[in-house]
Amino acid sequence: MAQVPSPTIRARRLRRELRRLRDRTGRTAEEVAKQLGWHRTKVIRFELGHSRVMAKDVQTLLDLYGATEEEREALTALHRQARQKGWWSAYGDVLPDDYVGFEAEATSISSYESLYVPGLFQTEEYVRAIVRAGRSTADQDEVDRRVAARLGRKVLLSRDEPPRLWMIIDEAAVRRVVGGPKVMRAQLARLIEACELPTVEMQILPFSAGAHAAMGGPFALLDYADPSLDPTVVYLDNDSSTLLLEEDRHVARYRLMFDHLMAKALDPDESAAFLGRVADDYPD
Incomplete structure (x- = not known):
């Protein structure tokens, strides 16, 4: 399946390009807003993604910034x-944040999961058990929509060029019985199958590894084909809130953290064997 451009990524790229053009003119965001008769925070809200930029505002900014014809065409297309x-x-x-939009165009995803099996390889029964546990008051329609939304992410794996996935999973995530023994056996079988995919590397972080750098919770690093256009983002999720980090210092910190986890985790072959042993603990 051909990859479709992600609107989320295009919106981010547009914001970055508008900021680059503003910087080229030497103007502050407040100076631009004052010159155009806008509220003083309007430009900075555009650039931070806190409000949607309208087509007429894009053209107004391109006029003010003295954009070339090539820049104008490119940014109009981005918008x-x-x-x-x-x-x-x-x-x-049921998908309140932008993570799926950022994930949709990533060429590489490096993730650490502390409590759950990675979302892209969750079985429907496992997903349904998680949703029901976390949404005890939800009606059946809401449960079904949340399950469908989570399973919809798997379209990423059907791209002509799927992203490179490097997943580190805490032993707790594969030991916790979610949905019962039958569900877990099927879920572990799915993970073992995923270990054989050419674009997937999977490592288990065993309890025996002791304390480690990511005990604060799960995270994912998302990389893109052209880092100059779409720099890496870090995604943090603790169930009650999510956070996207883009600053170089944050990305460097989590990149180093991931490297430390790789060093402590079982290697991919050992990890597949480990999953097989855990699966054997559940009856057919």
């Missing part, structure tokens, strides 16, 4: 692409 809808937009009520 048009940013206004399109990704498949996940239909699940806006």
Whole structure:
């Protein structure tokens, strides 16, 4: 399946390009807003992604910044692409953050999971058990929509060029019985299958590794084809809130953290064997 441009990534790229053009003119965001008769925070809100930039505002900014014809065409196209809808937009009520949009165009994802099996390889039964446990008051329709939204992420694996996935999973995530022994056996079988995929590297971080750098919780590093256009982002999720980090210092910190986890975890072959042993603990 061909990759479709992610509106989330295009919106981010548009914001970055508008900031670059503003910097080129030597103006502050407040100076631009004052010159255009806008509220003093309007430009900075555009650039931070806190509000949507309208087509007429893009053209106004391009005029002010003295954009070349080539820049004008490129940014107008970016704005048009940013206004399109990704498949996940239909699940806006159950996918409240932008992670899926950032994930959709990543070429490499390095993630650490402390409590759950990685989302891209969760079985439907495992997902349903998680949703029911976390949403005890949800009606069946909400449960079904949340399950469908989570499973929809798997389209990423069907791309002509799927992303390179390097996943480190805490032993706790594969030991905790979610949905019962039958569900866990099927879930572990899915993970073992994933270990054989050419674009996947999977490592188990055993309890015996002791204290480690990521005991604060799970995270993911998302890299893109052209870092100059789309720099790496770090995604943090603790179930009650999510956070996307883009500053170089944050990315460097989590990159180093991931390297430390790789060194402590079982190697991929040992990890596959480990998963097999855990699966054997559950009856057919």
